[in-house]
Amino acid sequence: MVLKTFGWSFAITALGLVAAVFYDGWTAFGVVAILAVLEISLSFDNAVINAGILKKMNAFWQKIFLTVGVLIAVFGMRLVFPVVIVAVSAKLGPIEAVKLALNDKDKYQQLVTDAHPSIAAFGGMFLLMIFLDFIFEERDVQWLRWIERPLAKLGKVDMLSVCIAMIVLLISSFTVATHAHQHGGAHVDKAETVLISGIAGLITYLIVGGLSGFFENRLEEEEEREHEAEEEARKSGKAAPAIVMAGKAAFFMFLYLEVLDASFSFDGVIGAFAITNDIVLMALGLGIGAMYVRSLTVYLVRQGTLDDYVYLEHGAHYAIGALAVILMITIQYEINEVITGLIGVVLIAWSFWSSVRRNSRIAAAEGKATAPGEKAEVSSGL
Template structure:
């Protein structure tokens, strides 16, 4: 199972490390290895959220996500995206931007750094909306009940997530953006952050809204699904889950790709703290992206999210933390280790909470079975 799921990741790792040695020697090998670990640590929560969405899609669209989606993630976001940033921010043509990335690495790094506030605002707002919509939804299973119960009540207020996100964006533009490290004046910095943040918000509302619309169609099948469950119980056959297909799956796929792009922002920007060589950066982040995809598949096939019910909660709290960190980095520098560890700690905590919950349920069931046997043996 492990080899089947992670086989391509192992192969890409081997090829990537060999290419790194040929391109940059043993130093290049070390840089690529570090970048791979960085990408995996920063994107583990991405894999958990992806798995929660991917399991609702049919087999065809799951394969699309794992083929075309990988190409978009590895080559699009980890190789093309940094070049596009430079091309847009410096008003260069694509060929000029590529030439700059290969021949003038210091200038290339500076241009990407200058574009960071816009990137952070866009990605931060997109991820913040994901987090807010999650915590304001009333869920049957609650991890931090003392916090999630009152937030679920507040979530009944229409458009609350959007209002909070806009308030956060406005506060960010008025504080962090006025002191950001762009070469433009304070007014331009604030305008850049505002426009980029609104762009992230609109992107979430359009893509997420379409995905949610089609996903809600599943609710219309609840009655049929319930009938299928009853039929399966009578006949002893296993009921196949209802999954998304067609337009519904397409928009969910699109949502997944935008989500992955938002997660990759911090990895791409953080990679410049290690190297400004775009080739080594693409190799390292590409290897890490492959493992994130493989981990997503593993979580889906093993049904891990169903067994460890708080994992999805932990991943969304990690998303919220990452959104805040991205917005803070508009002015302040935060080490990638801290960013990665926040996600690891939250997901690890939610995993341990899930384990404890499963043990408590198993113990309760064992006690109930024991009591039933005692009653039967005593003739009650």
């Protein structure tokens, strides 16, 4: 199971490290290895969120996610995206931007660093909306009930998450954006840039999320129509087939996954410049990391890990919220990538531990139940 799921990741790792040695010796080998670990640590929460969406899709679209999706993630976000940033911010043509990335690495790094406020605002707003929509949704399973229960009640107010996101964006535009960090330690006023980029991130989320939600609702209607057929299958002793997304529904969920991955990759791409400004080594290292994130996503789906450890998705969403806040703060202040990665790892580890404790309590309660109709009270959260 492990080899089948992670086989391509192992192969890409070997090829990437060998390519690094041929490109610039053993020093490049070490840089690529560090970048791969950085990408995995920063994107573990991405894998958990992806798994929650991917498990609703059929085998064909899961395969598309692992093939076409990987090409988009590795070559699009880890190689093309940094070049596009430079081309747009410096008003250069794509060919000139590529030449700059290969021949003048210091200038290239400077331009990407100077474009960070707009990147952080776009990604921060997109990720913040994901967190807010999750935390304001009423759900049966709650992890931190003292937070989630009152927020779920507030979530009944229409468009509350959008209003809060806009407030955060406005506050950021008139605080951290007025002293945005630039290359060399300088600070400039980027309020307008941050405001426009943040609105673009918000609009992107609303469009992609809205379309995927629309087709997901269509799928639920189809599930209801097929409910009787499932009941008949159960009565005849056959396993009822799970309804999974296909067609337009799966396409828009796939699109949503790719935009989500793009938002998660912002901090990895920017953080990579703390290690190297060589675009080739960056693409190799981050590309290897992206492959493991993809494989981990599929592993979580096939193992049913999210069903067994029910708080993992909660922990991942809290990590998303933390990352969104960190991205907005980094518009003015530098935050070490180790801190960013550790916050996500700690939150997910905490949610995993809470899930294990919950499962142990349920098992113990079921073992103590003696009367046939007796029901044990088991806490569903902290």
